[in-house]
Amino acid sequence: MDEVKIRIENLYKIFGPRAQSVLAQVQQGMSKQELLEKHNHVLGLKDINVAVTPREISVIMGLSGSGKSTLIRHVNRLIEPTSGRIVVDGQDVLTMTKEELIDFRRHKVSMVFQRFGLHVHKTVAENAAYGLAIQGTPIRQAKERSRKWLERVGLSGFEDHYPSQLSGGMQQRVGLARALATDAEILLMDEPFSALDPLIRTDMQDVLLGLQEELHKTIVFITHDLDEALRLGDRIAILRDGAVIQQGDPQEIILHPADDYIFDFIKDINRSRVIEAKSVMTPGASVDGPELPHDLVLEEALQVVSASKRKMANVVDADGTAVGSIELQQIIDAVARPAEDSDEDPTYR
């Protein structure tokens, strides 16, 4: 957890012709509304501090207008910040020269777009090989490597089609293959599945999770969909009005929402399928009961406990060592939708 791949520090983005001159006022706490009324500038991002851990999927979630797409474009500097630092692998992206930045984009980081961003005048194969072609990889080699990735995302046989001949889901597979083909360590995904039908979206999430199990890329994933965030995210940051209002692992966010806004967000999700045994257990002594893996979701924990006819269970970690115990009542309390006044809910500690 201490390792950091991408560190974003005190990032501000103000849209408008005199951004620098109004920055100080924003840093002193001028609100988005006030900024718009007084100076006609739009506050995009406000004091963002995010640390992205390597080899994990970090989800940035927020509704439209929260600044999430703006934020992700700062990582590869498609958008210039008004102030702040973006450090990738110890190197400050903002101090890079034009050539260094181009090199950084060609080799270190690739991107998948909400509306695919494919080049309609190129075939599927040419699109998938685009990043490699830009790098200057010899054509034969680029073709071979992109073909491999097209196969990996399930698009064999479509190499000579044009993007407009494919469905949305298939087009995004091309986008994914294009991003993976450059072997960049960092993958930026800007609402990649938002434009897809729900069923295809789930499909694509599976594709991504399957690939990630094998590739262990550092993925920054933008979404407005909480279910998607919980499904994919190793860590989640929630963005509202250009500011991060909570970040942590999904368990933490569900069990300890930072404010009413997040509480409203999470109240309708199926808690029993998200919360894991380790998040609810009491650490310490083992009890008389069945063993539950620590990352078992409560829905399944309930089945195990109820099948065992006991009222308690042990929680064991990946090595099988007992790390704590859990009572049936604790599970039920955690699954129950909390009351509106969340502070007094017994599970919130």
Added chain:
Amino acid sequence: MDFLTEFPGMERQALRDLKKAIDGGFRDFSREFGEALENFFEPLLWFLVWFEKLLRATPWPLIILVIALFAWLGSRSKAVVAGSVLSFLAIGYFGMWNDTMSTLAIISVATLLCITVGIPFGVLMARSDRTQTAITPILDIMQTIPAFVYLIPVVMLLGIGKVPGLIAVCIYAIPPIVRLTNLGIRLVEKEALEAADAFGADYRQKLFGVQIPLALPNIFAGVNQTIMMALSMVVIASMIGVAGLGVPVLRSISNQYLALGLMNGLAIVALAIIFDRVSQRFGERLQRHRKGIDHG
């Protein structure tokens, strides 16, 4: 009351002096640089003369074959090919073959010149709003100023002949290709360009890999317009010594030869239609990737 009925204009003497000064200045300029300019355009003249001679010396069946081939490659349409061949047969039958070859030569060279100069200017114009605001009024002037007005300085500088004619044609015909190249590049989807940026494409890679290919349909519409406008200048160009279909038209105006004017005029129309159909079909075929199956 004189003040209201007579415009308080410049004094006559002063105005005359001003005009004289401009005329004199330009005359000096053309004496100074006329020859240098002529030398500069020498290769162009040489190419134009060579191309015209080539067209006129080539046996007519071969020309018709080449026309048919060009029409087929461009349009892939049997109707267009048949129309082109019939038009050229008719032109030859009515005794306009040589003039048509001359016109074909100057139109081809003018179009080539416009493309090679116009596309880079269009690209430049698309690069920033400032260049666009700078170039747009110049294009407006080139398109609206009466051709006779710029014929004067061109003739003063280069005399009467093919090159001044070519330049006059190009001044009139180049704006559409510049404008439509600019427009086409500006209309390229933001997403396509952002993706290129995200993968680290540099300016050249973006221009030649994304912007120009995606702008091609518009650029082709510009080429088409440029050809059309060049053809419409044929008669005016003939006034300053360009051979071709314009010469008999001019003669028929001064002598009231209705049939002669009509025939040569129709020959120009035939050329225009052939060029237009072929280049339009070609432009359409460039967009075949857009005709996808709509998956909804």
